[in-house]
Amino acid sequence: MKDYINKFLRYLEVERAASHDTVRAYKKDLEGFFKHVNTEPDKIDVIDVRGFIAEQIKAGYNKNTVSRRLASIRSFFKFLRREGYIKANPARLVSNIKLPKVLPRFLSVDDVFSLVEKPEGMGFMPARDRAILEILYSSGLRVAELSGLNVDDVNIKGGLIKVKGKGRKERIVPVGSKAIDALKSYMIERVLLKSKYRALFLSRLGRRLTDRGIRRIVVKYARAVQISGHVGPHTLRHTFATHLLQGGADLRVIQELLGHSSLSTTQKYTHLDVTHLMDIYDRAHPLARDEEDRKAKSSKARSR
Numbered sequence: 400m401k402d403y404i405n406k407f408l409r410y411l412e413v414e415r416a417a418s419h420d421t422v423r424a425y426k427k428d429l430e431g432f433f434k435h436v437n438t439e440p441d442k443i444d445v446i447d448v449r450g451f452i453a454e455q456i457k458a459g460y461n462k463n464t465v466s467r468r469l470a471s472i473r474s475f476f477k478f479l480r481r482e483g484y485i486k487a488n489p490a491r492l493v494s495n496i497k498l499p500k501v502l503p504r505f506l507s508v509d510d511v512f513s514l515v516e517k518p519e520g521m522g523f524m525p526a527r528d529r530a531i532l533e534i535l536y537s538s539g540l541r542v543a544e545l546s547g548l549n550v551d552d553v554n555i556k557g558g559l560i561k562v563k564g565k566g567r568k569e570r571i572v573p574v575g576s577k578a579i580d581a582l583k584s585y586m587i588e589r590v591l592l593k594s595k596y597r598a599l600f601l602s603r604l605g606r607r608l609t610d611r612g613i614r615r616i617v618v619k620y621a622r623a624v625q626i627s628g629h630v631g632p633h634t635l636r637h638t639f640a641t642h643l644l645q646g647g648a649d650l651r652v653i654q655e656l657l658g659h660s661s662l663s664t665t666q667k668y669t670h671l672d673v674t675h676l677m678d679i680y681d682r683a684h685p686l687a688r689d690e691e692d693r694k695a696k697s698s699k700a701r702s703r
Contacts, residue, residue, distance in 0.1 A: 408425060449493055504628065515536055517532075526581070535617070537578035538560060541633070544658075589601060636657070
């Protein structure tokens with residue numbers, strides 16, 4: 400069993416160029432599944448897979464988590480079948496989990512401006528944090544893409560960043576002037592740290608700043624400016640895309656900037672923007688206001 404899983408994980412690393420976090424997630428999902436079925440891959444059938452999924456749902460796991468685990472199992476058995484270790488993929492006939500449609504959260508322009516301007520003072524830490532927040536909003540990078548940046552990935556004069564995204568696919572992303580200014584200030588402080596590492600963003604000890612470290616920074620300043628709800632690096636990515644769309648950017652351009660392989664992934668922002676436009680319409684259009692006033696008066700009359 401372990402040999403099969405290790406071969407699959409090796410395939411993900413080498414041929415699919417999957418990230419360390421992705422490989423770790425697959426490993427955890429598969430180990431949980433085989434702990435449940437407690438048998439070899441060639442003896443597993445569709446009923447075993449359905450039983451595992453049903454148990455996960457019954458145990459109260461989030462539907463997104465269960466869906467990801469099913470996808471991990473499918474990919475694993477697809478690999479085994481292609482390599483000739485099994486004759487059929489028992490997970491192929493298991494129905495997908497019906498997931499609720501959740502629109503990505505984004506910040507208002509005022510909130511995001513308050514956030515990126517919050518790091519105050521002089522020195523390494525404030526300069527680094529300002530640069531991180533500015534780049535996340537200015538370029539829409541994933542947190543792993545930001546933490547993976549090296550100094551030579553940044554073209555400050557040209558206002559460009561070379562990003563290594565999912566599957567190690569590289570793309571060039573423009574950076575706004577405010578983010579460039581913040582990055583220039585940070586680079587001065589970074590030089591004074593005299594770190595031997597090539598990483599762009601460093602911890603106070605001079606080592607590469609981790610994904611978790613970046614998340615903590617975003618959460619810290621979001622709380623400081625009293626933005627309600629959970630705000631993380633991905634919120635700024637959603638905000639970046641949404642504000643571009645609201646500003647008239649083409650969906651294909653946003654797809655390229657975000658590094659989405661499929662346009663369908665980017666299209667969720669069109670639904671979000673329609674919701675935004677409807678809210679504006681309800682607040683601004685005379686007929687919409689008249690209808691709201693009419694309903695309010697009717698409700699008040701009934702209460703008398």
